[in-house]
Amino acid sequence: MFGPKHPEAELIAYLQGELAPRDQQRVLDHLATCAACTKAALDFQTILRDLRHSVPGPPEIHWGAYRAELREKLRARRAPAWGWQWLRRPVPLALSAAAAGLLLFFAFQSGTYPPAVTGDLALLEQVPVVSRLDLLRQYSMLERLDLWEDLDVVRHLEQLSPRREG
Amino acid sequence: MELSDEVLCQRVAAGDEGAFDLLVERYQQRAYRLAWSILRDAEDARDLSQEAFIRLFEAAKSFRGRARFSTWFYRLVVNLCLDHRRKHRWWRGARAPAHGEDEADGSSIEQQPAPAEDPLEHLGKDEAVKSLWTAVDRLSRQQRATLLLQVQEELPAAEIAVVLKCSEATVRVHLHRALAALRKEMGLA
Numbered sequence: 001m002f003g004p005k006h007p008e009a010e011l012i013a014y015l016q017g018e019l020a021p022r023d024q025q026r027v028l029d030h031l032a033t034c035a036a037c038t039k040a041a042l043d044f045q046t047i048l049r050d051l052r053h054s055v056p057g058p059p060e061i062h063w064g065a066y067r068a069e070l071r072e073k074l075r076a077r078r079a080p081a082w083g084w085q086w087l088r089r090p091v092p093l094a095l096s097a098a099a100a101g102l103l104l105f106f107a108f109q110s111g112t113y114p115p116a117v118t119g120d121l122a123l124l125e126q127v128p129v130v131s132r133l134d135l136l137r138q139y140s141m142l143e144r145l146d147l148w149e150d151l152d153v154v155r156h157l158e159q160l161s162p163r164r165e166g
Numbered sequence: 167m168e169l170s171d172e173v174l175c176q177r178v179a180a181g182d183e184g185a186f187d188l189l190v191e192r193y194q195q196r197a198y199r200l201a202w203s204i205l206r207d208a209e210d211a212r213d214l215s216q217e218a219f220i221r222l223f224e225a226a227k228s229f230r231g232r233a234r235f236s237t238w239f240y241r242l243v244v245n246l247c248l249d250h251r252r253k254h255r256w257w258r259g260a261r262a263p264a265h266g267e268d269e270a271d272g273s274s275i276e277q278q279p280a281p282a283e284d285p286l287e288h289l290g291k292d293e294a295v296k297s298l299w300t301a302v303d304r305l306s307r308q309q310r311a312t313l314l315l316q317v318q319e320e321l322p323a324a325e326i327a328v329v330l331k332c333s334e335a336t337v338r339v340h341l342h343r344a345l346a347a348l349r350k351e352m353g354l355a
C-alpha cells in the first residue's frame with residue numbers, strides 16, 4: 001500500500017492503463033481512500049482529453065513543393081563542392097586557423113625569418129656612433145675632441161655643457 | 167502488399183531512393199506537425215522536418231530494428247527540434263513569447279475542432295482551449311515534448327522514453343509535472 005505516499009507520477013500511467021496489473025490495483029486502492037489524488041486524477045484526465053481534442057495544427061503547406069525542396073536539399077548535401085563543405089565545418093576550420101596562428105607565432109619567436117638588414121648595414125648598426133646619429137648635429141664639437149675611442153664620453157656628449165667646449 | 171516502414175528503411179539503407187520517397191510521403195505530415203508543435207514556427211518546422219528526412223537518408227544504416235521505425239524517426243525529429251529550440255532560446259525570448267507566434271497566419275487554435283465536451287464551463291470554450299495551449303507553451307522543453315508525444319502522437323510512455331532517450335520513470339515525472347502545471351494554470355488545483 002502507498003500509505004501516506006501519494007502515487008503522483010504513477011497517476012498518469014494509471015489513467016493510460018500502462019501500469020502492471022498489480023500496480024494498477026495499488027493506485028486504484030489508494031484513490032479509494034484519497035480524495036486529493038482522486039481529484040488530481042480526474043483533472044489530469046480532463047486536461048489530457050481537452051488537449052487531444054484541440055491539438056492545434058500547423059499552417060497548410062504544398063506537399064509537392066515540400067518534397068521538391070527536400071530532394072534539392074538532399075542533392076546538395078550528397079554532392080557538395082569540397083571546398084565549401086570544408087568551410088561549413090567550423091571545428092576543423094577553427095583548428096586549422098589555430099595551427100596556422102601557432103606556426104606563425106613560433107616562426108617569429110624563434111627568428112627563423114631572415115633578418116631584414118644584411119651585410120654591411122647590419123655591421124654599421126653595431127657601431128654606437130652610427131646608432132646615435134643625433135650626435136652628428138654636434139659634429140663641430142666632436143671635431144675638437146679627441147675622444148673617438150672613448151665611447152662612454154661620446155654617449156653622454158649631450159650632457160656636456162656648451163661652455164666647457166673650449 | 168504494402169511494405170512496412172522497417173523494410174522501407176532497410177531499402178533506403180541500401181540506396182533505394184524510391185523507398186525513401188515512400189517514407190517521406192508516409193511521414194511528411196507527422197514530421198512537419200510534430201516539429202511545428204515543438205517550435206511553433208512554420209518555416210523552422212518545414213526546415214527541420216526536411217532535415218530529419220535527410221538525416222534519415224544518411225543514417226538509415228544505423229536503424230537496427232530494435233524499436234519501431236516511427237519511434238526511431240520521431241527521435242530524429244524531436245532531437246533536431248529540441249536542439250534548435252535550445253540554440254535559439256535567447257533569440258525567441260527577446261523576440262516574442264512563443265505562444266504569440268503564428269497567430270497572424272490563420273493557424274490559431276480557434277480554428278481547430280472544438281472539444282467533444284466542454285469541461286471548463288466557467289470559461290468560454292475557445293478561451294479555455296486557448297489558455298490551455300498557452301500554458302502548454304510555457305512548459306519546459308522536455309515537459310512540452312513529452313506531453314505532445316503523448317497527446318498528439320499518442321505514444322505510450324515506453325516509446326516516449328525511447329524517443330527522448332530517457333527512462334520510462336522520467337517520462338512519467340515529466341508528464342506529471344506538466345499536467346500539474348497545467349492544472350494549476352487552469353485554476354483547477
